[in-house]
Amino acid sequence: MEKAQDQMEKQQGCAKGTPDFFRKRRRTDLLFAACVLGLFVFSSALTGFSLADGISSIPRALVWMGQNLIPDEQALTRLPKVLSRLYETAMLSVAVTVLAAVLAFLFSLAGSKTTGRGRLFPRLVRIVAAFFRNVPDVVWSILLMFSFGQNILTGFFALFFTTFGLLTRAFIETVDEVSASCVEALTSTGASFFPIVFQGVIPSAMSGLMTWILYMIETNIRSSTLIGILTGTGIGYLFDLYYKRLEYPTASLVVLSIVVLVLLIETISNRVRRAIL
Amino acid sequence: MMNEAAGNGVFLGMDPARYLGKMEKSRKGSIRIKSKSRSNVTVRLVWIVLILLTVLAFATFRYKQIDLTEAVQSTFHNIGTVFFQPELTYDTFGGALYQLLITFCLGALSTGIGAAAALFLSLLCAKNMANSKVAAVVKGFVAVIRAVPTVLWVLIFAVSAGLGSVAAVIGLSFHSISYLTKCYAESIEEMEAGTIEALKASGANFWQIVFQAVWPATASYMVAWTFMRFEINFTNAVAMGAAAGAGGIGYNVFMAGSFYLDLHEMGFLTYMIVIAVILLETVSTKIKAKVK
Amino acid sequence: MPILELKHVSKIYGAGTKALEDVSFAVEEGEFVSVIGPSGAGKSTLLRCINRLVDATQGAVFFDGEDVTGLDKKGLRRVRTKTGMIFQHYNLVERLSVMENVLHGRLGQKGTLAGMIGHYSEEEKVEAFAILEKLGLAEQAYKRCDELSGGQKQRVGIARAIMQRPRLILCDEPIASLDPSSSKVIMDQLKEINQTMKITCILNLHQVDVAMQYSERIIGITAGHVVYDGPASRLDQETIHQIYQSRSGALITDRAERAV
Numbered sequence: 001m002e003k004a005q006d007q008m009e010k011q012q013g014c015a016k017g018t019p020d021f022f023r024k025r026r027r028t029d030l031l032f033a034a035c036v037l038g039l040f041v042f043s044s045a046l047t048g049f050s051l052a053d054g055i056s057s058i059p060r061a062l063v064w065m066g067q068n069l070i071p072d073e074q075a076l077t078r079l080p081k082v083l084s085r086l087y088e089t090a091m092l093s094v095a096v097t098v099l100a101a102v103l104a105f106l107f108s109l110a111g112s113k114t115t116g117r118g119r120l121f122p123r124l125v126r127i128v129a130a131f132f133r134n135v136p137d138v139v140w141s142i143l144l145m146f147s148f149g150q151n152i153l154t155g156f157f158a159l160f161f162t163t164f165g166l167l168t169r170a171f172i173e174t175v176d177e178v179s180a181s182c183v184e185a186l187t188s189t190g191a192s193f194f195p196i197v198f199q200g201v202i203p204s205a206m207s208g209l210m211t212w213i214l215y216m217i218e219t220n221i222r223s224s225t226l227i228g229i230l231t232g233t234g235i236g237y238l239f240d241l242y243y244k245r246l247e248y249p250t251a252s253l254v255v256l257s258i259v260v261l262v263l264l265i266e267t268i269s270n271r272v273r274r275a276i277l
Numbered sequence: 278m279m280n281e282a283a284g285n286g287v288f289l290g291m292d293p294a295r296y297l298g299k300m301e302k303s304r305k306g307s308i309r310i311k312s313k314s315r316s317n318v319t320v321r322l323v324w325i326v327l328i329l330l331t332v333l334a335f336a337t338f339r340y341k342q343i344d345l346t347e348a349v350q351s352t353f354h355n356i357g358t359v360f361f362q363p364e365l366t367y368d369t370f371g372g373a374l375y376q377l378l379i380t381f382c383l384g385a386l387s388t389g390i391g392a393a394a395a396l397f398l399s400l401l402c403a404k405n406m407a408n409s410k411v412a413a414v415v416k417g418f419v420a421v422i423r424a425v426p427t428v429l430w431v432l433i434f435a436v437s438a439g440l441g442s443v444a445a446v447i448g449l450s451f452h453s454i455s456y457l458t459k460c461y462a463e464s465i466e467e468m469e470a471g472t473i474e475a476l477k478a479s480g481a482n483f484w485q486i487v488f489q490a491v492w493p494a495t496a497s498y499m500v501a502w503t504f505m506r507f508e509i510n511f512t513n514a515v516a517m518g519a520a521a522g523a524g525g526i527g528y529n530v531f532m533a534g535s536f537y538l539d540l541h542e543m544g545f546l547t548y549m550i551v552i553a554v555i556l557l558e559t560v561s562t563k564i565k566a567k568v569k
Numbered sequence: 570m571p572i573l574e575l576k577h578v579s580k581i582y583g584a585g586t587k588a589l590e591d592v593s594f595a596v597e598e599g600e601f602v603s604v605i606g607p608s609g610a611g612k613s614t615l616l617r618c619i620n621r622l623v624d625a626t627q628g629a630v631f632f633d634g635e636d637v638t639g640l641d642k643k644g645l646r647r648v649r650t651k652t653g654m655i656f657q658h659y660n661l662v663e664r665l666s667v668m669e670n671v672l673h674g675r676l677g678q679k680g681t682l683a684g685m686i687g688h689y690s691e692e693e694k695v696e697a698f699a700i701l702e703k704l705g706l707a708e709q710a711y712k713r714c715d716e717l718s719g720g721q722k723q724r725v726g727i728a729r730a731i732m733q734r735p736r737l738i739l740c741d742e743p744i745a746s747l748d749p750s751s752s753k754v755i756m757d758q759l760k761e762i763n764q765t766m767k768i769t770c771i772l773n774l775h776q777v778d779v780a781m782q783y784s785e786r787i788i789g790i791t792a793g794h795v796v797y798d799g800p801a802s803r804l805d806q807e808t809i810h811q812i813y814q815s816r817s818g819a820l821i822t823d824r825a826e827r828a829v
Contacts, residue, residue, distance in 0.1 A: 146538075
């Protein structure tokens with residue numbers, strides 16, 4: 001009997017000790033939730049967005065898609081044209097990514113802590129990369145439109161600049177992460193900079209670099225659709241054309257072709273990633 | 278230098294028959310030094326394919342007729358105008374700031390919706406929570422959503438729901454959902470296996486496990502991922518304003534550049550966007566550092 | 570003439586932390602010297618000042634009669650080719666084959682282009698194989714280093730150092746990440762290299778018993794100062810406690826002694 005009472009008291013003691021902790025945690029949780037909710041309500045009011053409209057628009061959109069976004073016979077006659085633009089877009093994103101990756105790798109060697117020289121230069125490289133990464137690709141494409149017009153080079157350079165910025169940051173992180181130990185070891189054998197890079201840094205970082213490159217190719221196909229709409233090139237232009245002419249079945253063929261391409265690239269890159277890790 | 282003369286002679290003097298048999302020859306007949314791992318072969322193969330595709334790309338692009346040197350020169354001139362002579366004429370600073378806020382709000386709304394939906398979808402496709410069939414279906418669904426470029430989602434919703442913030446937010450949300458579902462599911466899969474098993478053994482049901490173990494254990498990672506997505510959504514909201522007329526500062530950039538043809542104006546707006554993005558990036562990096 | 574001589578070497582890191590203060594000693598050709606001391610005493614910095622992976626703030630390091638601290642890039646590379654280094658975490662290029670890692674020992678003696686593409690002569694490859702056979706790794710020659718065990722990785726590290734045909738090998742905690750049996754293999758091999766090839770070895774160790782068992786001479790450092798420099802046989806418990814700044818009975822070695 002006494003024992004039981006003792007235990008009861010003990011439990012109560014524990015219970016007395018814990019609420020403070022729980023109350024504190026619950027309070028921060030509630031505060032966090034309130035902040036998120038407040039931001040949501042504020043943003044909705046400012047932009048005129050209503051969640052109810054948003055949610056109800058989804059089934060309506062699905063119905064509309066079911067009715068209009070089915071390729072018809074007329075759309076299929078345009079398949080060769082769509083495929084030729086799709087090919088152009090795919091090649092564009094591969095070419096952009098490969099060239100940007102080579103340049104970004106050179107910059108990342110200069111910007112990395114392990115391979116960079118001095119303090120000022122790596123910092124400068126990081127600033128340059130941040131600049132190219134953060135200027136939106138739409139700004140680059142509008143800017144390039146002025147001189148290059150409706151040319152594939154407009155899309156090429158617009159994608160190139162942002163890809164370069166993104167990959168430089170990613171590569172610097174990769175090189176920093178993997179190469180410190182082998183750079184030290186190869187330096188101690190008396191090797192000079194380029195042998196160290198080619199025999200040590202590149203083999204160590206390769207799988208990381210490859211993963212980023214494959215990811216960027218996939219991303220660039222989506223981005224080039226956007227840039228195509230703005231600059232009148234590639235697959236984006238074709239979608240915009242049929243969309244504005246209200247030829248939705250053909251526009252849907254364009255969408256489907258993009259989906260197939262992106263999924264294909266995703267599958268390939270997953271396979272490659274599994275093989276090289 | 279006596280010791281150098283000895284060099285590795287001690288080892289070379291060893292009976293070569295003991296190791297000659299272990300050497301392998303390469304195709305050219307010299308002694309092979311590389312390993313024949315699948316990884317090495319794959320990397321080399323992928324590089325060869327990528328380089329060939331790049332060469333092919335440049336060979337088959339339709340460049341049309343363009344004076345490259347002149348175009349490059351004028352591009353440099355324009356870049357100078359944009360970045361070194363920014364100036365507002367059509368917009369007021371306050372007005373531009375307001376539009377920046379709108380873009381921020383579009384980003385916040387789509388991140389919020391994306392996060393809320395992903396919170397539940399991720400439970401359905403994390404290997405340690407859902408059965409594999411459901412997981413495969415959800416993963417496939419999410420992959421298809423992601424394969425459609427954001428701008429196309431916005432435009433599709435613009436037709437069916439009318440142009441405006443609804444189309445923009447829902448269109449932007451779609452990618453957030455699929456991105457965050459993938460990230461959240463990965464965080465859940467990285468949880469310690471024992472935690473969920475222990476709760477299951479004690480007879481807890483699905484939602485008890487979710488509330489008592491899964492969400493508390495992964496909350497910090499999820500917050501970090503969500504902020505990263507917010508960064509991306511802000512940039513995307515800028516792009517949607519420009520390419521799909523979704524409002525916000527992106528639309529002003531588009532008008533300045535393509536309608537008024539005023540590069541000074543575009544430069545000023547670009548600086549505002551860049552500063553906003555860098556601020557977001559700093560906040561997100563700090564949160565990431567705190568979480569890890 | 571000693572092969573290595575440190576004269577009043579000091580190292581102060583950026584924030585003002587003194588890693589080494591006025592360290593002087595000389596090492597004769599063929600010696601096997603262990604440097605012991607608590608973690609953070611400056612052992613790693615000391616080794617790295619010798620081949621200038623870390624630049625000493627003050628003082629001079631003479632290798633084979635030549636002041637290393639004043640050398641230009643080219644001279645420094647020449648000195649580095651003559652000093653091999655072995656690391657606690659092996660520092661191999663894990664994704665390359667064992668053979669490639671061993672041959673990396675020759676990179677310092679190659680032209681830039683040959684080094685970049687990893688072109689080695691047949692004689693060099695045979696030599697690498699001979700070294701691997703001697704260290705019992707010839708079967709592993711074509712494996713990637715990330716497939717090896719810790720002890721095997723460290724033996725690749727030793728092979729790489731020998732491939733340099735060095736006159737001096739610096740070992741930075743060579744057995745700190747290894748289990749006892751692999752540790753013994755590594756220490757035996759280092760000792761054998763020292764005796765059969767007359768390569769001078771300087772080791773950082775934090776296992777006092779290992780240091781006393783293998784080396785004739787021990788240097789003890791504490792907080793950047795040399796507090797003991799003499800034969801292993803004269804290193805008594807009191808000195809060990811002075812090096813580790815510990816009270817009697819607080820060290821594992823104490824128990825070992827009691828057991829004996």
